[in-house]
Amino acid sequence: MKIVIIGDGKVGHKLTSQLSEEGYDITLIDQNAGKLQDALNQLDIFCIPGNGVDIEVQRQADVPHADLVIACASTDELNMLSCLIAKRLGAKHTIARVRNPLYYRQIGILKEDLHLSMAVNPELAAANEAARVLLFPETSKVETFMKGRVELVEYKLTEDSFITGMTLADFYRKYQIKILVCAVKRGDEVYIPDGSFVLQPGDKMHIAAGHQDLESFFKSLGKKNRKVKKVLICGGGHMCYYLAAQLMQAGIQVRIIEKKEERCEELCELLPRATVIHGDATDQELLIEEGLEECNALVALTGMDEENIILSLFAKTRGVPKIIAKVNEDSRAQMVEDMGIDSIISAKSATADEIMSYVIARNNSYASANVEAMYQLLNGRVKAMEFIIKKECEITGVALKELPTKKNYLIACIGRKRKIIIPNGNDHLEVGDSVVVVTTNQMINQFSDILA
Numbered sequence: 001m002k003i004v005i006i007g008d009g010k011v012g013h014k015l016t017s018q019l020s021e022e023g024y025d026i027t028l029i030d031q032n033a034g035k036l037q038d039a040l041n042q043l044d045i046f047c048i049p050g051n052g053v054d055i056e057v058q059r060q061a062d063v064p065h066a067d068l069v070i071a072c073a074s075t076d077e078l079n080m081l082s083c084l085i086a087k088r089l090g091a092k093h094t095i096a097r098v099r100n101p102l103y104y105r106q107i108g109i110l111k112e113d114l115h116l117s118m119a120v121n122p123e124l125a126a127a128n129e130a131a132r133v134l135l136f137p138e139t140s141k142v143e144t145f146m147k148g149r150v151e152l153v154e155y156k157l158t159e160d161s162f163i164t165g166m167t168l169a170d171f172y173r174k175y176q177i178k179i180l181v182c183a184v185k186r187g188d189e190v191y192i193p194d195g196s197f198v199l200q201p202g203d204k205m206h207i208a209a210g211h212q213d214l215e216s217f218f219k220s221l222g223k224k225n226r227k228v229k230k231v232l233i234c235g236g237g238h239m240c241y242y243l244a245a246q247l248m249q250a251g252i253q254v255r256i257i258e259k260k261e262e263r264c265e266e267l268c269e270l271l272p273r274a275t276v277i278h279g280d281a282t283d284q285e286l287l288i289e290e291g292l293e294e295c296n297a298l299v300a301l302t303g304m305d306e307e308n309i310i311l312s313l314f315a316k317t318r319g320v321p322k323i324i325a326k327v328n329e330d331s332r333a334q335m336v337e338d339m340g341i342d343s344i345i346s347a348k349s350a351t352a353d354e355i356m357s358y359v360i361a362r363n364n365s366y367a368s369a370n371v372e373a374m375y376q377l378l379n380g381r382v383k384a385m386e387f388i389i390k391k392e393c394e395i396t397g398v399a400l401k402e403l404p405t406k407k408n409y410l411i412a413c414i415g416r417k418r419k420i421i422i423p424n425g426n427d428h429l430e431v432g433d434s435v436v437v438v439t440t441n442q443m444i445n446q447f448s449d450i451l452a
Contacts, residue, residue: 004066006052007073010348027061052082064090072097093117125350127242137322140342143375145386146415146434157203169195178422179209182412182438183382192408208412210420228296234281235302257281297322312341387447389433401425409450412436
């Protein structure tokens with residue numbers, strides 16, 4: 001599959017890295033020759049210096065024969081125009097990154113007129129991720145499959161949990177809750193556990209289940225349903241707007257601290273039910289004055305990773321029960337997790353996951369099973385993918401215990417006619433099923449790739 005990426009910013013670089021690692025034929029266009037040289041030194045790709053809206057530059061990148069063009073340059077206008085030109089030159093599919101809420105509200109018309117295959121909004125994708133965590137505060141990360149009917153959550157096992165020292169098989173037997181622990185990070189190691197796996201304090205568990213079953217799981221751990229009612233958001237950018245709108249719709253009180261007076265005025269108009277404070281969120285006295293210690297959650301969304309990290313650590317010292325920090329740099333995100341702030345969101349990662357899902361789906365559109373969604377967990381060390389079984393094949397109608405699957409592949413969940421199945425060896429797959437597969441191996445393009 002031949003893919004042209006326009007723009008070597010945060011999103012563009014992450015996509016280029018992931019797609020080239022998966023073996024796709026990648027050409028990268030950017031006006032910064034120095035950045036292109038760095039990318040060329042690190043990755044097996046082809047680079048073209050120049051402006052992505054220049055027809056001659058697109059021709060040099062062989063856009064007319066591209067299967068997909070992804071435009072993630074600095075502005076929405078550049079991205080949409082680049083995609084329009086690419087489509088006119090003959091590119092089969094185009095994806096534009098569109099961040100402005102005004103444009104995104106009209107994305108249906110824009111997609112039709114510009115012949116876009118897909119439009120992605122990094123801030124909206126990250127805001128959705130933050131909202132899911134705030135609505136399920138016991139977790140540090142929540143991804144959804146099967147149109148929201150199945151959740152894959154990240155939960156860290158505490159020292160005082162009574163299920164430590166218990167095997168997963170014993171836990172499933174004792175509590176009879178329809179959940180599946182499909183990945184565990186312990187120290188630097190990541191496991192796809194079987195029934196004999198023994199849980200230990202500090203284990204970072206990834207659990208697949210329906211919403212009600214997850215609530216039952218946390219209740220069995222003695223966790224009270226501590227709903228988030230008051231949220232303080234630091235930083236009033238696009239992500240803040242998308243997140244605040246979702247939270248207020250769910251009945252949650254929102255206070256926003258924003259440094260720029262002009263943006264405060266805009267937010268007051270856009271979010272009349274939110275309390276907007278003009279000030280510097282890194283001012284400790286202001287945070288306390290504006291009710292930090294009475295909040296159920298703090299969300300740090302300023303434009304600087306370092307500020308978000310400092311704000312999160314300060315909130316932790318003040319006993320805020322739920323803290324979410326936007327940290328785009330992967331190395332910094334790992335650092336923050338080691339400091340005990342485990343709810344980290346990244347706009348570039350959320351965007352890359354959305355686009356990767358589309359790329360894989362296009363690549364196997366004629367296979368027996370289509371990719372519907374894809375998420376990368378634990379800094380890309382675990383992949384979770386949802387497939388739709390489209391037709392009868394070697395994997396349908398066979399008991400799962402008789403399917404010879406490769407090591408470190410796990411069928412975590414099956415969706416069948418609005419029913420959620422946490423599978424055992426006697427279950428089987430049928431045409432029309434949604435199937436979630438979790439693996440620590442490389443990305444799979446076809447469901448049959450899990451077979452030995």
